[in-house]
Amino acid sequence: MSGDRIEVRALTKSYPGSDRPALAGLDLEVPRRRFVSLIGPSGCGKSTLLRVLAGLTSPDEGTVDLFGSGPRALCRAKAVGLVPQTPALLPWATVRRNVALPGRVNRRAGRGTDTVDELLEGVGLAHAARSYPHQLSGGMRQRVAIARAFALRPELLLMDEPFSALDEFTRESLQLQLLDLWQQRSTTVVFVTHSVQEAVALSDTVVVMAPGKVHRTVPVDLPRPRGTSAVTGPDARTIADTVRAHLRQAWDGGAAEPEPEPTGAR
Amino acid sequence: MSGDRIEVRALTKSYPGSDRPALAGLDLEVPRRRFVSLIGPSGCGKSTLLRVLAGLTSPDEGTVDLFGSGPRALCRAKAVGLVPQTPALLPWATVRRNVALPGRVNRRAGRGTDTVDELLEGVGLAHAARSYPHQLSGGMRQRVAIARAFALRPELLLMDEPFSALDEFTRESLQLQLLDLWQQRSTTVVFVTHSVQEAVALSDTVVVMAPGKVHRTVPVDLPRPRGTSAVTGPDARTIADTVRAHLRQAWDGGAAEPEPEPTGAR
Amino acid sequence: AGCSSDGDDQERDVAVVVDDERCEANADLGTLTYVTGYHYQASVTQLEVMSAEALGYFDAVCLDIEIQPGNGDVMGNAQLVSAGTAHFTPTSNEAEILQAHERDHDIIGVATYGHVPISSLLTGPDVEDLTELEGQTLGHQSMLPAPLEAMLTEAGVDIDSIDQVEAGYDPSVLPRDQVQALAGFRSNEPHQLDAMGENYTEWLPEEFGVVGSFGVMAVNPEWAGENPEAVEDFLRATGRAFDHCADNGEECVAHAEELDEAGYDTEHNLAVWESESELVGSSTPEDRPRGHIDLSLTEEEAGTLVDVGELEEVPDLEPLFDPQYLEAVHTAAEIVWADDQ
Amino acid sequence: MSTTEHSPSPAAHDARPPRRRTRVPAWLHPRTWAPTAVLVALLAVAWQAVAREHPYILPELGEVGRTLVEEPSLFLENAWTTLFTALIGVLMGAGGAFVLALLMSELDVVRRALMPIAVVLNVTPVVAITPALVVAFGFGMAPKVVVTALITFFPVLINVTTGLRSVPGPVLDVFRTLHASRLEVLLRVRLPSSLPYTLAALRVVLPLSIVGAVVAEFVAAGSAGGLGTMIRNSAATARLDLVYAAIACLAAMGVTMLALVTALERRLLFWHESQQDPAR
Amino acid sequence: MSTTEHSPSPAAHDARPPRRRTRVPAWLHPRTWAPTAVLVALLAVAWQAVAREHPYILPELGEVGRTLVEEPSLFLENAWTTLFTALIGVLMGAGGAFVLALLMSELDVVRRALMPIAVVLNVTPVVAITPALVVAFGFGMAPKVVVTALITFFPVLINVTTGLRSVPGPVLDVFRTLHASRLEVLLRVRLPSSLPYTLAALRVVLPLSIVGAVVAEFVAAGSAGGLGTMIRNSAATARLDLVYAAIACLAAMGVTMLALVTALERRLLFWHESQQDPAR
Ligand SMILES: Nc1ncnc2c1ncn2[C@@H]1O[C@H](COP(=O)(O)OP(=O)(O)OP(=O)(O)O)[C@@H](O)[C@H]1O
Ligand SMILES: Nc1ncnc2c1ncn2[C@@H]1O[C@H](COP(=O)(O)OP(=O)(O)OP(=O)(O)O)[C@@H](O)[C@H]1O
Ligand SMILES: [Mg+2]
Ligand SMILES: [Mg+2]
Numbered sequence A, B: 001m002s003g004d005r006i007e008v009r010a011l012t013k014s015y016p017g018s019d020r021p022a023l024a025g026l027d028l029e030v031p032r033r034r035f036v037s038l039i040g041p042s043g044c045g046k047s048t049l050l051r052v053l054a055g056l057t058s059p060d061e062g063t064v065d066l067f068g069s070g071p072r073a074l075c076r077a078k079a080v081g082l083v084p085q086t087p088a089l090l091p092w093a094t095v096r097r098n099v100a101l102p103g104r105v106n107r108r109a110g111r112g113t114d115t116v117d118e119l120l121e122g123v124g125l126a127h128a129a130r131s132y133p134h135q136l137s138g139g140m141r142q143r144v145a146i147a148r149a150f151a152l153r154p155e156l157l158l159m160d161e162p163f164s165a166l167d168e169f170t171r172e173s174l175q176l177q178l179l180d181l182w183q184q185r186s187t188t189v190v191f192v193t194h195s196v197q198e199a200v201a202l203s204d205t206v207v208v209m210a211p212g213k214v215h216r217t218v219p220v221d222l223p224r225p226r227g228t229s230a231v232t233g234p235d236a237r238t239i240a241d242t243v244r245a246h247l248r249q250a251w252d253g254g255a256a257e258p259e260p261e262p263t264g265a266r
Numbered sequence C: 001a002g003c004s005s006d007g008d009d010q011e012r013d014v015a016v017v018v019d020d021e022r023c024e025a026n027a028d029l030g031t032l033t034y035v036t037g038y039h040y041q042a043s044v045t046q047l048e049v050m051s052a053e054a055l056g057y058f059d060a061v062c063l064d065i066e067i068q069p070g071n072g073d074v075m076g077n078a079q080l081v082s083a084g085t086a087h088f089t090p091t092s093n094e095a096e097i098l099q100a101h102e103r104d105h106d107i108i109g110v111a112t113y114g115h116v117p118i119s120s121l122l123t124g125p126d127v128e129d130l131t132e133l134e135g136q137t138l139g140h141q142s143m144l145p146a147p148l149e150a151m152l153t154e155a156g157v158d159i160d161s162i163d164q165v166e167a168g169y170d171p172s173v174l175p176r177d178q179v180q181a182l183a184g185f186r187s188n189e190p191h192q193l194d195a196m197g198e199n200y201t202e203w204l205p206e207e208f209g210v211v212g213s214f215g216v217m218a219v220n221p222e223w224a225g226e227n228p229e230a231v232e233d234f235l236r237a238t239g240r241a242f243d244h245c246a247d248n249g250e251e252c253v254a255h256a257e258e259l260d261e262a263g264y265d266t267e268h269n270l271a272v273w274e275s276e277s278e279l280v281g282s283s284t285p286e287d288r289p290r291g292h293i294d295l296s297l298t299e300e301e302a303g304t305l306v307d308v309g310e311l312e313e314v315p316d317l318e319p320l321f322d323p324q325y326l327e328a329v330h331t332a333a334e335i336v337w338a339d340d341q
Numbered sequence D, E: 001m002s003t004t005e006h007s008p009s010p011a012a013h014d015a016r017p018p019r020r021r022t023r024v025p026a027w028l029h030p031r032t033w034a035p036t037a038v039l040v041a042l043l044a045v046a047w048q049a050v051a052r053e054h055p056y057i058l059p060e061l062g063e064v065g066r067t068l069v070e071e072p073s074l075f076l077e078n079a080w081t082t083l084f085t086a087l088i089g090v091l092m093g094a095g096g097a098f099v100l101a102l103l104m105s106e107l108d109v110v111r112r113a114l115m116p117i118a119v120v121l122n123v124t125p126v127v128a129i130t131p132a133l134v135v136a137f138g139f140g141m142a143p144k145v146v147v148t149a150l151i152t153f154f155p156v157l158i159n160v161t162t163g164l165r166s167v168p169g170p171v172l173d174v175f176r177t178l179h180a181s182r183l184e185v186l187l188r189v190r191l192p193s194s195l196p197y198t199l200a201a202l203r204v205v206l207p208l209s210i211v212g213a214v215v216a217e218f219v220a221a222g223s224a225g226g227l228g229t230m231i232r233n234s235a236a237t238a239r240l241d242l243v244y245a246a247i248a249c250l251a252a253m254g255v256t257m258l259a260l261v262t263a264l265e266r267r268l269l270f271w272h273e274s275q276q277d278p279a280r
Helices: A046-053 A071-076 A095-104 A116-122 A138-151 A168-184 A196-202 A228-232 A234-254 B046-053 B071-076 B095-104 B116-122 B138-150 B168-184 B196-202 B228-232 B234-254 C020-028 C047-055 C074-082 C094-102 C146-154 C189-196 C221-226 C228-247 C249-259 C266-283 C295-307 C324-328 D018-023 D030-053 D061-070 D072-106 D108-123 D126-137 D142-165 D169-177 D182-219 D227-236 D240-268 E018-023 E030-053 E061-070 E072-106 E108-123 E126-137 E142-165 E169-177 E182-219 E227-236 E240-268
Strands: A005-013 A023-031 A035-039 A061-066 A080-083 A156-160 A188-192 A205-210 A213-219 B005-013 B023-031 B035-039 B061-066 B080-083 B156-160 B188-192 B205-210 B213-219 C031-035 C064-068 C088-091 C108-114 C119-123 C137-140 C163-166 C181-185 C201-203 C214-219
Touching: A005 A046, A023 A046, A023 A061, A023 A213, A035 A046, A035 A196, A046 A061, A046 A156, A046 A188, A061 A071, A071 A080, A080 A138, A080 E169, A095 A116, A095 A138, A116 A138, A138 A156, A138 A168, A156 A168, A168 A196, A168 B234, A196 A205, A196 A228, A196 A234, A205 A234, A213 A234, A228 A234, A234 B168, B005 B046, B023 B046, B023 B061, B023 B188, B023 B213, B035 B046, B035 B196, B046 B061, B046 B156, B046 B188, B061 B071, B071 B080, B080 B138, B080 D169, B095 B116, B095 B138, B116 B138, B138 B156, B138 B168, B156 B168, B168 B196, B196 B205, B196 B228, B196 B234, B205 B234, B213 B234, B228 B234, C020 C228, C031 C074, C031 C228, C047 C064, C047 C228, C047 C249, C074 C088, C074 C094, C074 C214, C074 D126, C088 C094, C094 C108, C094 C214, C094 C295, C108 C221, C108 C228, C108 C266, C108 C324, C119 C146, C119 C189, C146 C295, C181 C189, C189 C266, C214 C221, C214 C228, C214 C266, C221 C228, C228 C249, C228 C266, C228 C324, C249 C266, D030 D061, D030 E108, D061 D072, D061 D240, D072 D108, D072 D142, D072 D182, D072 D227, D072 D240, D108 D142, D108 E030, D108 E182, D108 E240, D126 D142, D126 D182, D126 E182, D126 E240, D142 D182, D142 E182, D169 D182, D182 D227, D182 D240, D182 E108, D182 E126, D182 E142, D182 E182, D227 D240, D240 E108, E030 E061, E061 E072, E061 E240, E072 E108, E072 E142, E072 E182, E072 E227, E072 E240, E108 E142, E126 E142, E126 E182, E142 E182, E169 E182, E182 E227, E182 E240, E227 E240
Parallel strands: A035 A188, A035 A205, A080 A156, A156 A188, B035 B188, B035 B205, B080 B156, B156 B188, C031 C064, C031 C088, C137 C163, C137 C181
Antiparallel strands: A005 A023, A005 A061, A205 A213, B005 B023, B005 B061, B205 B213, C088 C214, C108 C214, C119 C181, C119 C201
């Protein structure tokens, strides 16, 4: 109800032709400038939630309040950056043009952008600037999509498993850049990931989702900047274990079909 | 030169219009029934190598020997299962039909297959059997592709980051199924992953790639079956650290552009 | 349907009028195709054929005639006859036989029904002298008929100064003033313009001393030479039908309407038939059979073709017209029909 | 001062309770037919204005209507004649093109050999060769069917050929590792992938087949019936009301055909991007 | 007993050193032209056989060739007349259809209003309304251009409409979050996405424009020149050699146009699946 946070209330969303709702009364609050990770079983509605936040689909019921305005208003201000789960590059444009896109589209909004070359260097693709998407490896495409989202230095950054196709070191490097961006600007980040470790290393809060709902919110009380030691230290471990335990619960509860689990933990 | 292994010699492959070769004299040997993980920086040629092994593209130079025959002969015997980096489902077919596909295509080869329902249950998608790919989440699509590859119980299973879009527990469950399959049949698995931990947990050998080449081969001498304790134990840690160190080297050497690295480790 | 040739549903109480041998020979030829000049229009050389079929006269001479509607393309029909796809087709006048010959089509005329030009030139009501057309636009259908060209020449018009365009078959281009003169058939366009209530002036070639002809029945000479009796009996049956239709225009037009499937303008067609058959009557000498070929007239008509540059020289006309088939079925001016005797 | 958006509206009608949608069929809703109705009304007014001024260009609509109503059987019969020719023609033309496209996509030799010849056929104005066609095929329906088939052949060939090549690479990869035969790849991957193109071609070619049949009736000797013959004869006698009544019949046939293709598209292409919710 | 495969061959020519490819242009290679050449030779033999038997169906090829060679300027001039009409017509027809497709894809009202009317226009046999067109536009080039435009309009409209809808959802999502205007989405996403469809339409429509111009010359009153007029007049005089010489000119024009579209496709669609290595 106030302008300094994202507030999502009783969000319900069913896709036509689907019996289970993708979102079933989800509540979420994210204060401005917070880095929030969403984690949850496959198919629990993370991407759908991100799409609702980006104004790409509208919920059947419930309200979405983004810093006092709505998703569309925020997009209008060119304040939203989206990294979709599939890279969604323009196949007919070079890497460079794909990254330059946000700067070109809707110039009126006139938001400053980093230079494209810097961004490309940041994601390690300077040498591929003139390649086309079909000439790239999967991870390279993902990096182009990330660079494109960074280009706007958005107020709200929505990232759907952005690092899933990257090796550990590239991932680490990009994580650092993401944190940089987040700290320099008053960016609020909603970050979907499947890596508990990554969630703990990056975020202020980890939101564990169960199908259609928020299962539990786990605060990450670790000092910043978090060096390698902080991230691998016992505190981080404890938090990660908590997250993992909740995730396990969410997973057990959510799997409509009994999963073959030789450990018999259920 | 013998029928009981995969032997790849001096493999070179350049894509037209690209200055750096994707593979530059790569040598690799994988004995039959071995579980090998490929790990390496983004864009180093892992997918290309898999495509060469599957006979989908031919190298500019070098030889490929798969258990005494060539990639095409092996495909002809319906002995190759492929999980591509993108799920590559048929958009007009239901999940069930997509998974049933290998059984229907080229029936003459007449290789026994698991029943589709069992496979779908295995990947936790029994409830989505009648959905179409565009109605699935990213992780669900990936699971369909995995089920499809399992369907043939192939002799050679080529998996390109199959679990990247899955949460830890779904991933764990699928890892166990993969190991099951691998042990029941005389399957040889070549598994591309970005998770060092996953590589160590699953494989007999971890192959660390540098751009276009094999950088180092790390044997994983852990007893099987590997319970949670074995995988998180000190031995596993040591191996993981070794892999990580090699990967770091490969990454440093391979990145043509200096990556912005605030830790200054280089 | 238009292609039905036996029409079993029709009353056929006409007895066979040829001897058995001839009947058998005709029947052995199988189905013969007659392709009309333009659709099922009730023109001379068309209506009597359709009526002969309907009245059973072809049956009476043991011919199986299939009537196919043409699309108005005379040379296309000539090609069909030359190629043996069709056996009989009408041409608008004798000059067209010469033109077809010039174009290597193998057809000859076996009967000419009208001995005046049927073409006429229509202009607006205020044109008093044809020379006024100089510098104006003249519309025609594919080409300016030779008699009209000759008429214009006779009238002292500089034809090169007239802009000629193809105006299609819709005469309303004239009152719309898209063309200032329109070539037409005197049995057709005038009726249409009358029906529209438009005013016009009709210019007739014979008033300028130009001779001509209309309503010619043509056949493939080679085939006719091999089957003279079939050609004779075709002319016999159609001649008989002409006699009938001359007095029973409405009934015959109704036969034509029967064939049509696409909407028939009965009134207009009756007008066409009446004006054309009347012209046939008035231009045929008393003692000659209807359809007789007068090669001296043909020669003169051909002369106009040469004058207007359509032909380089008058060809040898003998091989292009063969009156013997018609003569064989007439005694004096009367058609031979066994029934009558 | 907070704004809440219940339905942020680019996809606004997602938010509507789904019941609403199913109760009133979409085509009954004024939103669906109003624009057409309004434009048609405007055009009718303009038409009438022209018709009053220039009776030789357009007939009055009332007359056309009266003509249609007076003799419905005349139009129905001729429409059926034309439709029959058109359907047989399109079946042969589009069917042949489809089969040939399959062959071409599989056998490069066939493509190289036949494509130039198909192009030559495509640019040959059929009206020019109808006399030869009548000589070759006789007076019946055959030459008209051939004309229609020739006209509808090429758009299908081109679109299906393009469609058969538009298959995502990774899907082909999977089939290749399964050692699917070319036939299987064709049937299971290429054909379904080409559907959007094939249906677009059908949309073009079904109405075109009617035009083909009409043109054939126009120019081929031996046409006793059919709307084309009717139009030709009525035009020659300046019966514009008949001409446009016949054209109205043709239009009705064309619109029906397109509606059928649209229905087919809904059924067959539910999975394709082009059929996804337009508001996404 | 081991088999090694140097080039496992589904994509065998990937393995060839790239130099080889660039040295001999592909179209000079017998593989490219041999199939066509062989088939053309066979057809020529069959043609000659028919021509000898049925001089009214086909002329002898030698005669056609002689006619072409004797008076090249006659054919060039008439070809130019026809080509000019065709090009203006296709520019108007395809251009108009393209613009209309854009409008329709953006404004549902426009689509609903105009699509039925476009369909009606499409099934109206232009030959039927050429008299009216001549009345409306006079005897000059205008009615012919209109006929050509009408003929080429619909395939472009349909294909481009389908193409503009074939955009992958995630790409649209990105643009929506960037708050791209509809115009920007249209220009930067929909238009490029529709290119494969648009080019397929061009392939159909460019040769069709020639047919359109020829048919127009055929049926429209007031045609003095052009290959269509030539064909009609020659057909009327049974000069089949002239008819087919003119058709040969038309074919040459059509093939050239298609070659241009193919070249354009190579340039513009390098990113599309349909242009990827056929051996993948
Ligand atoms: N079709 C292509 N055309 C040109 N270059 C290509 C093509 N496909 C891949 N490449 C290049 O080949 C190299 C290796 O690509 P590959 O897909 O094998 O990498 P990868 O190891 O699978 O990477 P990732 O982990 O990101 O998937 C990359 O540099 C890439 O740019
Ligand atoms: N277009 C659609 N039509 C119907 N159902 C859909 C559609 N998109 C998603 N769903 C369903 O909604 C649910 C949530 O999907 P969503 O993509 O939000 O999951 P997710 O949490 O992002 O999963 P993942 O981690 O696998 O990406 C899934 O059960 C999915 O099947
Ligand atoms: Mg998702
Ligand atoms: Mg890869």
